[in-house]
Structures are given as C-alpha cells and as structure tokens.
Amino acid sequence: MTDDVNVSGSLRNRLALILTGGAAVLAAILFVVVRALATQVAQQGQDNILNASMSSILDTAIIRDGSVTLDFPYSSLSMLGTTADDRVFYAVYENGSLLSGYDTLQSPTAPTPDQTEFTSTTFNGDPIRMATGMRTLIGADGPRTVSVSIAQTQDALSDTLNTISRNVALIGLGFFVLSSALALWAASSTSGQLHRLTRSVTRRGPQDLSPVTKAVPSEMGPLVGSLNTFMSRLDHTLTQSEDFIAEAAHRIRTPLATVRSHAEATLQRVEHADNRAALQSMVRAIDESSRAAGQLLDHAMVTFRAENLETEDVDLVELLRELVQRMTPVADMKDITLTLKSDSPAVLSGDAILLQNALRNLIDNALKYAPAETAVVIDVSATPTVNISVLDGGPGFAPDEIATLSGRFVRGKDTGNKVGSGLGLTIAKEVTTAHGGTMSLHNRPEGGACVTLHF
Template sequence: MPGTEPEPHAHSQSLRWRLLRAVFATALLVWGLNAVLSYTQARHEAEELMDGHLAQAARLLLALVRDNESHLEDLATRLASVRSQEKHRYESPLEFQVGRADGSLLLRSAHAPAKSLAAAPGYDDVSHAGHPWRVLTIASTSGDYRVQVAQSIDLRDRTALEVARRTVLPIALISPALLLLLYYSVRRALKPLDELAADVASRSPENLRPLAQNAAPLEARPLVSALNRLFGRLDDTLANERRFTADAAHELRTPLAVVRIQAQVAQLSRNADDRQHALQQILLGADRATRVLEQLLRLARLDPLAGLPHPAEVDLAELAERVLSDARLAAADRCIVLERSDDRLLISGDAELLAIALRNLLDNALRYTPPATTIRVIAARQDGEMTLGVIDDGPGVPPTELPRLVERFYRGSAARAEGSGLGLAIAQRVAELHAARFELENLPGGGFAARLRWPRPPAA
C-alpha cells in the first residue's frame, strides 16, 4: 500500500537514528580518550613505581654490602639463591654490580649489564646483549662503595602494559552495556513522539480535534501547536466548503425551480404573449441564479483567507471613481454622485476586493432605494478617518434589523427587489481583511450609510 513501505535511507532520515549516532559517537569518543589517557597515566605510574622499587633495592643492597664487608662472597651466594626462588609475575629479575669508588668490581650478578661503576649516580638507559636496560647507580655516603641495579626495559614494559591493560579493561567491558542503555534511553525518550505520530496517523479525515499538548515533550510542543493551528485552518476550510455547498443548494433551489416551472409553462403555452412572459421569467431566474453563484464564489474565496496574500498600494479615491464610472453606465437613470478628497487616500490592500465591496454597497443602494433617491459614493476623510462607502437619502432600514444585515442571505423585511443577501456579508469580510471597520447606520437626517473606515492611515 502506498505510504506503508519505508523510503530508501529511512534510517538516515530518522530522528531516533540521528540521535543515536550522535550519542554513540560522542560516547565512544569520550571513552576512547579516557582509555588512552588512562593507559598513558597507568603506564607512567607503573614505570615510576618500578623506578622506586629499583631505588629501594639499590639502597637495601648497599646496606647489605656495608653490613657484610667481611663476607661478601657469602652475600653473593645468598643473593643468587634468592634469585632462584619462584617469582611473582610482577617481580622482574634484578641484576646488580657492587664495587669500589674507583670502579673496581666486588660483586656482580650473572646477567648484569657491564657498565662502569665510576659512572655518575642516577638513572640511565643502556643496551646490553641487544636489549635495553634501566640502570640505577648509587654511592654510599662515605663514598667507599658503589652499587648498580638494573632491570630489563622489555620486562618493565610488559609489566607496565599489563597494569595499564587491567586499568582500561573495565571500560572496554562496560561499554557495550552502556551503549545498550543509551539505546533504550533514547527510544524511551522518543516514545511520546511515536505516540503522537500514531495518534495523527490513526485519525480519520473528519477528526480535526486539537492534539493534547500536555503529553508532548517540551521540544515537540511547537510542532503540536503548529499541527493544531493547521487542524483549525483545515476545519475552517471544510466548514466553509460545507457551508458553501449548503448555501448554494438552498439558494439555487428556488431560482432553478422557477426556471423549470417557467420552461414547462413556455413549453405548454399556446399563447405567444404567455410564452414570451415565461421566457422572460426564465431569463430573470437564470440571472438571479448567476448572481447568487457569483456572490457565493466570492465568499468561498474570501472565507479561507487569514490575510491579504499580495497587498499593494491602493488609492481609495481613484478606486471609487473607477467603480462609479462603471455603475453610471448600468444605472443612467439614477442620480449617483462622487464625493472624494483632493489628496490621495493611500492604503495597503487589494484593489480588486475593495472594488467588489464598493460595487456591492452601490448595488444594494440601487436595488433597495426609491428611483428618486440620490446616492453618494464617498472616498474622503471623515472625522480624521479614511472612509470608503455609499450613502443614500432613502428610507433606511428598521433599527432592529441593522445587526442582521451582514448575515448571509438576510435581506430585510422591507426588501422588495430581488437580491442574494450576500453583498453586505462580502463587504464586511473585505473590511476584515483590510483591518477596516464596517459600519451600517441610519443617518439622523434620514438616509442610510454603509462604509468601510480606517481609524488612521495605514502604511501604504
């Protein structure tokens, strides 16, 4: 099924695997550095410890020599017997030389490096029989005896390596367990995201309820908030579509029924006048259905908008003049005048939408006022506010109906002309999109005003 198979390189795109790779790489790098530092430090400390043992052995041997000056041969025998005993694995063979300050040799072990006893006291690395040796030379306080003790550097290195290895070994052994714990910790930490994804995936297209934010991790809450806003917009869009469908079905039912009835009348009529009248009614019904559809489509386009997609500079006075010139051609028998400011009335908006709103206001005034009514199109500053609207000196509307005039398909109890009842709803929506205030009021001296007002000049 589409969407069920993982995409190629899915693991490389997975947040879990990205996080695991980063954590594993960091942990291994830290453990590696720790192992190297631990090994280096352990080896250094082991060598220092063996140098200390070498110095201690040299001082003990010097003390034995001074206490057994008359029995040096017996001392050599006893030391040789000690060397033959079973050794501990960390006990490296100790080679030595004992002599006078002048360099003469008194005692010497079998494998001791042949280094002059007259050398300066201290540590030195020498080569003997093709192998490196660590040699320590010390002298008695009186200066009469010199003692050299030596250890094979190869044996010292093996011992130091063993100590360092045993220091690093626990880190190496525990690393897989720590990596496994890290893996399960990351999986457990990301489980709320899996639950969130499962919740979204299991929803039906009609289920657009907001997701619970409290259960989401703090880092995922911006995503949940964005999804909830998206669900809200989708819910509004679907509601608008359902409302559009219901409105269209409701409002088109009557004119289409009239068209059907009149078509049947025209089909059955034998009188030419009756047939012509029926055909005229068919045209009127088609015009009304067309007008309702146009208004519904405009509302369907305006409802989903959260703001103007491409605002531009609009001069309200020029826009009113253009709309008025078109209206005068369609209503040449009516008195329509324009009251505009001499200065430019600039706003940031959509000229097409503003023209639609003004045409709807003007069309309402032409439809619902008596023939002798004067209609004024206003594009000027009134009380410091920029105003775009239509004012007539007709009878107005009952005050109780004013709040309902912006309701869709509400036409008022005194309306006699045919209309869709959507013109003022469209004008109000255009005003909302332009951050304007939409006003409908009966004027004190008689007449009716419908206008869009901007509290202060918006930036163009």
C-alpha cells in the first residue's frame, strides 16, 4: 500500500535525530563549559599558591647596611612542591637590576605595588605561570623598589585538567548515551501511536467505513477527525450509489418483464421466419438485461445484508436440497444431472438468504457452462469445517483468469454467447467473506470447473 504513497522522511527518525543531535550539542557544551570552569579553578589554585609564595619572599625584603636583602623561608619554595614535581623559577629585582634568582626570568609588564601580576609565558621553552609582586622600601637614600617574580611549570595543572577532561568527557558521553536512549524511546512511543492507528485502520474489513472510536493523542485528533469525516462521506456516497443501482435495476426489471411478455405474445402470432428470428433475439436480449438487473439487485442486497449480517443456524444441506430441487427442471432442460452429495447435516451460523443466493449463483454458473449429458455435483462435507464444492463437467476456467474471475463484472473470455453479468462469482465470494470463509476456484484434473467454499 505504502508503495503508492509519496513518502518523504520519517517522523520517528526526524524526532530521534533532533533529540540525539540536541543531546550531542548539549554534551559538547557541557564538556566545554566544565573544562573551562575547571581550568579557571585550577589556574586560580596555582595562582593562589604562587601568590602566597611570592608574598612570603617579598615580605622578607629589608634594607640592611644600605642594601636590600631577602632572607626568605624554606617554605616559600617548598609550598610549590606538586605531585608532578613542577619546576620552579624565581627572580628578585631591585630597581630593574637582578638581586638574586634566574636572570632570564623577567615579568613582561611593569609590576604595580600591592598588586600581584599573573602572566602565562614560557621559560626555556616550557610553559610557565608567573606571579610578580612589588614593594617599595624606604631607605636612607630614598625609596627602593623590590620586585619578586616566581614562576612554576604547569605539569601538575595539565595533569589535573587532563583528569578532569577525561572525567567530564565520560560524563558527557554518558549523558549523551542516556539522552539518546530517551530520545529513541520518545520517538518510537510517539510514532507508536501512529502505528496503532494505522493498524486499526488496516485491520478493518473492506466494507468497514465506520468512524475510528479508539482514543488518540490530541495532536492526532484533527487527522482522525478528518479521516472519520472522509470515511462517513465515502460511506454515504457508496450507500447512495448502491441504492441508486438497486433502484435502477428494480425499475428496469419490471418494464422489461412487460416487454418480454409482449414479445412472446407477438412471437406466437408471427409466421415469417425472419421476423421470428428477430423477435427471438429480442427476447434473448431482454432476458440478458433482466438477468443483469436481477443480479445487480442481488448484489446490492448481498452488500447490504453482509454489512448488517444477521445470523442464525442454517443447515446448508437442507438449503441445498431445496435449491437442487428447484433447479432440477432447468438442469433437465439441458440434459444435465444435478446431484447433491452429503453425508451429514452441515450447520453454519449465517444468513440463509445470502447463503442461498451465493449457492444459487454457483449452481447457476455450473449449469450454464456445463455441456449436455454431463453431471453437476454439489459436494457438502461438514468435518472438520464446512466445505461446499460445486463441480461440473464443463470446459473449466482459463488458468490465467482464475485469480481475477471473482471481481465485479469480470467474465471469462470464452463464455461465448452465454447470458451473464459477471456478478455471480462476486456475489458468492462476498457472501463467503461476510461469513468468514474463503472461496477458491480451480479446475478438476478429470476436466471441468470446481468452486469450493470453505467456512
């Protein structure tokens, strides 16, 4: 069915894609933000220690005997010990000239008093973080500025950041996987509603045009509403056209009967061979039309009754016996023996009128196509399920037509001049289907056609 529908994309896939894509973006944002925060916090930690170390050195600056000296404690550098054994560099400057430490380490910016300057730079090719502070000492010969820079490599910091990054990446990944699972679940549960509606519509019988009464989510309400409206409109139109056909057939049949009786009466009186032939073919045409009208009526009736099936226990054997009895004269006229074979009563819960109509059509067909001096056998068996076969000694079905013969107004190609509307098998099939059975057509190995109804 969907082959004919213009399909573009999938709601479920689109929903899942949007949700998982969103989750991926969120996970990436989470990673970036947390890492940035962690970097900031870790850098803050290192800066604090560098600042403490620098201050503890700077605090010891005094002027002794006219020159600036610093006697900084052991702890100034020992506090810079890290798990990654980061390397430490420092420099003490007085008015821009080196007092002590590494002469190549110099703060890129001029330090300001009482404010620690933090810079990220490189020393001998290694990235370092440097804290620089400055103090002004008042000596006998005027103010003297002492600046202390203390720098540390960033191995421990990057180790910490790598650990954090790894953990955050794992958390992000977990978040993504979880969100994706939720997204898939959400997507399939949403599309599941659509599937359920599709299934309930697909499972309907071909004639079922009743509205969908199952509860559906509000978003699907309008769709189901329009579907229901559409179906009721379709139902209405169908009913109208069936009614119209039945009415039309009925209205045609009565005048046709009148015309036929007039034609018959005229035939009695006409002597001339040409005129008789003309009248005879007229009667034939009238018969054909009348039969078609009858079958149209039958079909309309079958459609109506099948939709509102009223069931009672029907003994098919009994029903068939009556039919056979009624049709034996027709068979005799064509020198066909019509026999009913049954071993036990075959009781079926169904509509007797419909069943009778269906079986009559089958027998009618058999009698129509069977040549003279042959037998039409109706075989009924009740176990394990009810099976009725109508067998004849006719030419059988054309093998390539078996699949399509039961369609409306479909007739075999080599039916010759037999009167028929193409509705007989359709009626039989629709009745069988309405009773929950199937109809199969096949040719008998010894010749002749066989129609079997399985209930």
